[in-house]
Amino acid sequence: MGTTQTSNLPLDPDSTAALAATGLEYALVDPDGEGFEPFLRSVSRGFLGEEPSADEVESARTALRSRRMTGVFDRAGAVPTAPVATVDSWASELTVSPGRTLPLWSISAVTVAPTHRRRGIATAMLTGELRTAAAAGYALAGLTVTEATIYGRWGFSPAAWASHVTVDTRRAQWTGPAAPGRLDFVPRDSLPERLAAVHERMRVRRPGAVPGWEGRWRGIAGLTPDAPDAKKVRAVAYRDREGVERGILVYTIAEREEYTAHELQVRVLFADGDEALAALWRFALEHDLVGRVTAELQPAVPPVQWMISDRRAVRATLTDHHWLRVLDVPGALASRAYAGPLDLVLGVDDPLGFADGAWRVRIDAEGEAAVERVDAEPDVRMPVGSLASLLLGGVRATELAVAGLVQGEETHLAAIDGAFAPAAAPLLDIWY
Ligand SMILES: CC(C)(COP(=O)(O)OP(=O)(O)OC[C@H]1O[C@@H](n2cnc3c(N)ncnc32)[C@H](O)[C@@H]1OP(=O)(O)O)[C@@H](O)C(=O)NCCC(=O)NCCS
Incomplete structure (x- = not known):
């Protein structure tokens, strides 16, 4: 620990x-x-x-x-x-x-x-x-990166991906669910507390996520000294029918020459549940005088594309976002719940030594893993970075094998894919 x-x-x-x-x-x-x-x-x-x-x-x-x-x-x-x-x-x-x-x-x-x-x-x-x-x-170290070329050499590799989303609101008529709660503008100085509360509930359910911190929330709220665009930051909160605050949208609007085509730039859209997600996206897309909505750090396949008339109004550009480095193979692999059983020996090649060796991975029918170092011929081999990428299930062993980043028989690779399939696609929704 x-x-x-x-x-x-x-x-x-x-x-x-x-x-x-x-x-x-x-x-x-x-x-x-x-x-x-x-x-x-x-x-x-x-x-x-x-x-x-x-x-x-x-x-x-x-x-x-x-x-x-x-x-x-x-x-x-x-x-x-x-x-x-x-x-x-x-x-x-x-x-x-x-x-x-x-x-x-x-x-x-x-x-x-x-x-x-x-x-x-x-x-x-x-x-x-x-x-x-x-x-x-x-068992793990992590970071978010400015360039994808730097950290692989030390065994880091992407484990969660995120999309930069752009929506052409004039093509995006709302067809999604109507949320039964209410939206209200909320003051900027209340945002650190509000964002922390909603995010804390969301992040424990989403593989790949980490907690935020006061300084991060203050930055998003435009409350740090000399923050650019601070005075343009606006926020709305969604409350469900019981009055519980379930989501927050923080945004600015960048003016464009054409007065009905301004750009609403999402700073965060945090939703604890489907209702809040629909309510806040709908608010953004239907905002008067806005022709385009942009949002970064969204799910790889943004759910909003299922909530509008023209799916192609949504453009999502996917990038690696959360990079992890495995330092302790049993500690990392035994931490998560798996989708199915597995029993094989993984050979990990780690030039820095931390994860190097052959590891017997047994996952029982309940999806609990036990991992131990063994002196045995590996069924599947990989560099340490591939293990980090597989950990949360965001990429399949069979996909990495195509690039030579995992080696093993197809049956073994398919078994890993079955066991490692994630309950939710990994996502990191903040920078750190
Ligand atoms: C990225 C940065 C920290 C690298 O520092 P550095 O001291 O020059 O790196 P090192 O001398 O230890 O280089 C280690 C290796 O990484 C390579 N490398 C360093 N920066 C690289 C980059 N941006 N892209 C590709 N390769 C890079 C070096 O060529 C070297 O390769 P080698 O081991 O094959 O010889 C530095 O360039 C920097 O401060 N950049 C701006 C800020 C930044 O982007 N930080 C990263 C935040 S996520």
Whole structure:
């Protein structure tokens, strides 16, 4: 089991030594210390953002206080207190099947200054994170990525996908269910609490999801200092007939030249149940003076396409979103519920060692898995990244086999597909 406090864990000695050998210092950054501001400036520069204002520094300090922040310092540089590379991590949890979660070592803020790129700094930081997480008992690490080319080399691979959805509202006459509850505009400053409440109920049912945090909700609500478009953020809440708040839509409207064709940009649409989902999508699609609705981080096959007259009014572009890294094979595989029985030996190839070996996976008729290391010839072989992609059932073994990313007899691959079939398609509905 993972620990909840990650910031007290010691720095990884291998990464400390590897960086020291190139004249660099690897150090933890105290959120309440003087090092926090330069750390945040380096992160912002890494993600091509602006210099944060004093208010933003304080707001971020509050939001990130519980994180483990690590910097790499080049003390010979012009500003020795500004890290040339950054990473942060924290104890989160991943929904692995409806109602079941597993501790997750979440990683973010990975940046390397353009002056120090391609010298192995990211490698030292990422492998350091993985060793620290594994030593603390985490079976999985996870992240969301700016580029799909970076993290595969350290054993991460996509495990949940999300669509960017665009709807041409003029073609999208509502044919879906009529929700019996009510919609109301709600004040922006109430959103962090409202979003947290609805999201907390949703995310434990959706494989691939993780909890949000106050700073994430404040960002979506446009409540962080100097947030662009903050004053344009509007929100409506859906309450069911019993008066329970079941969904929230947060959006802005971008004006277009043609006055009846403005664009409603969904910042989040969280729905705890089908009624709220229909009510909020209908609200967005039928909004006056709007010709187009856009929403990111939607299900691969967006349910709204079944709720309108012209399905092709919906364009959904699918991308990988949640990347996972398996650190402990029995811990990761035994955490979820399965759709059917299985009994075979998986051979996992992991150059970093964490998951390497042959693993007997037995899943009983109730869908519970028991996994142990064995000294046996594997029935199916795969690189460690493929195991992460299979874990939540978001991709089939037979699909990965086509690309050579899983190897084994067809009957074994089909057996994995049957057992790993997810109760709901994995989805991560926030960035982290
Ligand atoms: C991505 C980033 C962190 C890489 O840092 P780095 O210190 O240059 O990486 P390393 O020197 O450890 O490189 C490790 C390997 O990854 C490769 N690599 C690094 N960045 C890459 C990229 N963007 N695309 C493809 N390959 C990349 C390197 O070529 C190297 O390959 P090798 O092992 O085959 O030699 C850095 O370029 C960066 O800060 N980018 C901007 C912010 C960002 O996108 N962060 C990621 C957030 S999810």
